[in-house]
Amino acid sequence: AKSAGGNRYELADPEADARAITRHGLTTALPAALDRGEFFIEYQPLVHLGDGSVRGAEALVRWLHPQHGILGPDRFIPLAEHTGLIVPLGRWVMEQSVRQARTWRERHGDGCPLRINVNLSPCQLTHPGLVQDTVDILERAGVQPDALCLEVTESALIGADDDLLKPLRRLAEMGVDIALDDFGTGYSNLANLRRLPVSVLKLDRSFTRGMQQFPADPVDLKIVEGIVSLAHSLDLAVTVEGVETGAQAEQLRILGCDTAQGWYYARPGPPERLHELALADAAG
Ligand code: C2E
Numbered sequence: 509a510k511s512a513g514g515n516r517y518e519l520a521d522p523e524a525d526a527r528a529i530t531r532h533g534l535t536t537a538l539p540a541a542l543d544r545g546e547f548f549i550e551y552q553p554l555v556h557l558g559d560g561s562v563r564g565a566e567a568l569v570r571w572l573h574p575q576h577g578i579l580g581p582d583r584f585i586p587l588a589e590h591t592g593l594i595v596p597l598g599r600w601v602m603e604q605s606v607r608q609a610r611t612w613r614e615r616h617g618d619g620c621p622l623r624i625n626v627n628l629s630p631c632q633l634t635h636p637g638l639v640q641d642t643v644d645i646l647e648r649a650g651v652q653p654d655a656l657c658l659e660v661t662e663s664a665l666i667g668a669d670d671d672l673l674k675p676l677r678r679l680a681e682m683g684v685d686i687a688l689d690d691f692g693t694g695y696s697n698l699a700n701l702r703r704l705p706v707s708v709l710k711l712d713r714s715f716t717r718g719m720q721q722f723p724a725d726p727v728d729l730k731i732v733e734g735i736v737s738l739a740h741s742l743d744l745a746v747t748v749e750g751v752e753t754g755a756q757a758e759q760l761r762i763l764g765c766d767t768a769q770g771w772y773y774a775r776p777g778p779p780e781r782l783h784e785l786a787l788a789d790a791a792g
């Protein structure tokens with residue numbers, strides 16, 4: 509049962525919670541949660557592997573549930589996708605993130621390189637308002653389209669027809685970057701990459717995992733090497749996720765990956781944290 513008006517927030521034991529909270533309960537609580545402002549965003553830095561500078565951040569949404577504490581996106585994004593709430597929730601995430609990018613740029617001064625990556629669900633891709641909503645959000649915040657990168661999973665684009673790609677093409681023409689997220693998990697036809705309006709490949713964490721030992725598994729090395737060279741030959745930048753150790757970062761840098769994200773650099777955190785990291789590296 510819900511304790512109406514309860515405003516006590518506590519961190520929950522995620523294991524116990526997983527058992528206790530029904531999908532149904534969370535699903536029905538979602539719309540009111542958006543109205544009440546229970547969602548918040550953490551930002552995880554994207555770091556240039558060549559010089560270690562912070563280039564931007566990925567926006568990752570969380571739910572501060574009044575009874576159950578902080579819930580990660582894996583707990584509620586699938587539910588929001590199922591009910592369609594992902595469209596207004598995703599719009600809210602984009603609006604907050606773009607405004608945050610604006611704040612970073614203002615506080616960082618001229619030539620601020622900080623860009624913002626926002627995840628898009630397949631349902632947002634097929635929603636007719638996507639392009640106009642994005643234009644409106646950028647305009648309201650006074651942010652240039654090239655400060656925004658939209659991440660779309662590889663699986664959402666497998667077998668994509670022209671109708672699905674059209675909005676992404678329009679966004680790409682405006683200058684918004686499109687990244688292919690979780691790349692390498694979807695068994696897509698590599699030749700298909702040419703057809704997609706993407707400018708960044710985000711290599712899935714499963715590849716990074718293979719670089720944990722030093723030297724890494726030679727087969728993993730070959731695969732990543734092949735993907736990087738293919739990506740670069742198509743003018744795509746390569747971002748790696750899930751970098752947890754310096755050894756992984758070093759091997760991925762040697763393999764030619766461009767940008768990295770992971771606990772080795774920073775966990776997802778509040779927006780002020782990113783600003784500090786970016787300023788620290790501007791200072792040397
Ligand atoms: P993703 O897009 O693949 O995001 C990366 C996930 O890896 C994040 O999990 C992040 O916290 C985690 N991560 C980052 N660095 C490391 C690391 O070094 N090691 C390990 N083990 N994990 C790391 P998170 O925040 O739980 O997000 C999970 C997924 O939820 C995301 O996967 C994304 O698909 C989805 N998601 C998050 N925010 C949004 C959103 O606003 N909209 C939509 N549609 N999906 C979202």
Ligand code: CA
Pocket residue numbers: 566627659689
């Ligand atoms: Ca992502």
Ligand code: CA
Pocket residue numbers: 689690710712749
């Ligand atoms: Ca990913």
Ligand code: CA
Pocket residue numbers: 690713
């Ligand atoms: Ca992932």
